[in-house]
Amino acid sequence: MTPTNTPTLKDAVRYGLLSGLIEINLSAIGFILLLHQRELVAGAFTMGHLFLFTAPIGFAYLLAKKTAAHSRSRVLGYGAIIGALTALPLIILVFLATAFDIRQFLLNISPDLITLLTFGQSVVTGSLILLAINVVLGMLSAALYLLPPQWRKMAVSGLAWVAISGTFSEILLGRLRSFFGRGLTDLIFTGKSLNPGFAVFILVAGALYSYFSQRRHARKEAEGDRSDATVLSLPIETINKIILGVVLLLLPVLLGSYLTEVTNNVGLYVLMGLGLNIVVGFAGLLDLGYVAFFAIGAYVMGILTSEGALGLGMGFTFWTALPFSVLAATLAGILLGMPVLRMRGDYLAIVTLGFGEIIRILALSDMLKPFIGGAQGVLQIPKPSFFGIDLIQPGQLYYIILACVLLAWFISARLRDSRLGRQWMAMREDEDVAEAMGINLVSTKLLAFATGAAFSGLAGAIFASKLTSIFPHSFNLLVSINVLSLIIVGGIGSLPGVVVGSLILVGLPELLREFAEHRLLMYGALLIFMMLARPEGFWPSEVTKRELHAFEEQHQPGTSSD
């Protein structure tokens, strides 16, 4: 992004229209109104508002960044134009909706939405307010770019802290109350949201935090980097690991049972993600039917241990059935892997998708109903027990999932750093050459499929016994897409990326129920966005980082852009 030509009025108009287009679509699909239910600051500001004004703020800031280098005087004007043009289509929508019954076509253009857009005022007054707010926000956002960097960072940090704590206020409230009692929480919250006074406090605190951390940074740089500081003669890295370990062990206590349940779901997706990461991230084989192995693991667990009509009744417990679940999934991974070994990447994706569907349809069919229950599924699967204690609480299951995740992580990391990891990488880079180097593609690919399937089968087995009943519809394509999305968002081939991706794509929608409704829409948009803007993911693997670094070095020798 080297700004060679000065942005013109035309650019401002284009940005403004684009911003308006985005906002009107977000309104029309019901996104804004749904998020309006979550208050960030009690009585004043909701998440709906946040998203309603994201586009104009973002576009105004972007254009300001491009313009400021050339002409500082135009920056504010452009910001105002973008704001006004964002408001315009929304105002038209408001007038149309009051004049005609648009709702018979677009069911989300509801009176509530109109109230939201006009701030509860009459159509004309409300429209003017909407216009004014957009113009002011556009100008403010543009002006933000004109501030000295230190001030800008402080402002952004303060606002971000308010947005984040507002978003999670309900959870924060629950946790704080259980630890410190009502006295404290009544000070901070009104209802379930932050009260305005405390929001201002957070804003100031966030800004101050940013100020001090910037000063500390500056001082550190002046003194020279002394990052090799040690405490108790242990390197920082080890201490971090110990802290992380303790936190992981105490997590159920810290989080309470609802959040632990969410964590368990995230954990199962991490487990699947680690498996698919081997197949897609390490070996470069795009598998869209990954859910099949999850299903097989779950069904084997279900049938072996169920106390219902479909159970085998051979006295299997969770622990004795677990190896069979994993084994069955692994075998399925090899069997389904064999026919696709000679297929090219994109065909492989579609065929594996077909396999996933075949498994689901078979599970639903009358043909296999006597064995696996068809649409009625398998019921009465016992929860795991540990030395006679039934693990019923999410806090207890948590440790099983944690152990499995750690095991899968360990195996992934070891394999990645071994000869097999290099083979996978070579195969991902160039299959023909890899084969010419003496690598047996058949066994190398099958090992990837088998390991991936084993992790997924493990997750499936735990899933079955966690829910105590399983149905075919739990194993649809969306699970595969979900897992694929999370490893791409986290960073393909990156182990921490799997966790980050799961937290964002599985954890967030469970915490923010409003998001859950539009979760697939956001996955789709996120996949496109990641590929366009940040293909390495949010927590890239070392290899990907290296690749991108090399790319930068090649393409912009000696220059550093912003």
Place this chain on the structure above:
Amino acid sequence: MLQRLKEIDMLDLFLWVFRTVILVVVVWGTIATIIENPYPTQTWMETIVAGIAQGSLYALIAIGYTLVYGVLFMINFAHGEFFMSGIMTATIFLAGPMSASGYLDRHPYLGLLWITLVTMVVSTAIAVLTERVAYRPLRYAPRLVPLITAIGASFFWQNYFRGLFGSEVKPFPQIAPFAGKITLGSIVVLKTHLVVIIAAILMLIGLYFFVMKTKTGKAIRAVAENKDVAALMGIDVDRAISSTFALGASMAGIAGVLYALVFRQIHFFMGFIPGIKAFTAAVLGGIGSIPGAALGGLFLGMFESVGPGLFLEGLGIPAPHQLKDVIAFTMLVLVLIFRPQGILGERLAEEKA
């Protein structure tokens, strides 16, 4: 002898067993069905016509896959959404109100024409927009990258239209002249099936001439041959690619209208499975070839319609029609393993050499 045995590739052996098992199941099932003879001839005839109609729909959608693959060598996973978006919009904004006001009863043909036009425009617009935003910037990225954005686009559009119009199934009004059945010789056929088949044939012929004779068609073919050379010859490659998407999407749009006529139900998820099936059809016929897409669609439609009754009924499998998707996907796998160039395609074989 033992030496020979050692030299057989384990993978080849597995694939041979795989193929043989499927062949045996199909032949055995077919023979058993013929002996059992569970359905009268009339039922078989109806099934075949339904299969041809279904196949015609697949063929029209498959065109889009084949055209895009021919030009960009990418599987446009979101193509099924182009099929859905047009007819969904036209149903909500046009067909519904026109039916309620009685316009559709008074002017059925004109009404259908309006619906078709709106459908094509919306489908095309969605396709061109998707190409511009999600595919064009990634044209030179590694192959899997545009596939991933295509998956993203597919889910985005599905849920975008779900957000706009809601998630419940919407009725598509019955159009009077196409209601009921018609007798052709000894067989009785649904009128809508006949309409679908005739429309598809006309569209395919029209498309063939468009691609072969018009300037845009020639530009598309030139870009499919070689983008760089085409650019040197003064062809606007971006534009040709956009028109490829537009062409494919308008065919998918028409398929959407025909689908609505037959099934009279519209849903935001309706594009996904037909999209994958149509891709199967395109591969079956030989991806990159327009006649191949038509042939592949027809084959797939027939197999899917006749297959469960013919192959599976005789094996004593309960409710074999539940498994028609299994037949379709198994065909996809078989074709990709044993004849990746499809029935008519040469392209892949060339590409590999």
Place this chain on the structure above:
Amino acid sequence: MLILKATGVTKQFGGLIAVNQFDFELPEGKIISIIGPNGAGKTTFFNCITGFYAIDGGIIEFDGHIINSGEDTSHPIHRRPDQITHLGIARTYQNIRLFSNMTAIENILVGQHRHFKTHWVEAIVRSKRMLQEEAKALEEAITLLNFVGLQGLGDQLASNLPYGAQRRLEIARALASKPKLLLLDEPTAGMNPNETREMTRFIQHLRDELGITILLIEHDMKVVMNISESISVMDFGMKIAEGTPSEIQRNSRVIEAYLGRGAAAQA
């Protein structure tokens, strides 16, 4: 002793016969070149030797094993490329095909693949044997890197190396499998005269130091005439001449094949 023997090798693509009844013998320890105009079938022949293509007719024998034989033989055999590499053939590519997102050392380590013995399970438990093997492999890889003159560049991404270094790295990767026969596909393509001279010396050095038999495809006649002990000339998939460099220079059919086409006029 012959290390490679090809008899009547034929490879067709549809109607096009890329290699036609090609006979070829390669004695151990020699440097032999195959030359010929573009599209004569040289690279296709390489691909038949390395098992990338199954041949339609004839037999290719390497070191006493039949590695590729056509439908016309008593029982057709087609060994996979990885199996052939395990027998001791390694190659480079005309348009360098390194694993460009892996480091130089990693490229060589992949090349060493056939000498690794430990199982992947040992990689998970980090057995002593596996760690020793990795350490030894790394040591050998560094030795090889130094041997091809890329000291200290081991951690560089392959794609970041300069062109000449990439060629050398590709040869190092091929050498890592400790082959008996090394196939070099136009090793001096795209090099300037200086680099070309260096590469020529390097190839000779390879044979003299390591005793590896070398089969070369090359367009630069100076290189070919300098280092080959024998030359085979291909045109339209067939062998049109064979002999020492001086014999080939005088051969009228060769001159016709080249000059008649107006290509590679240096001949």
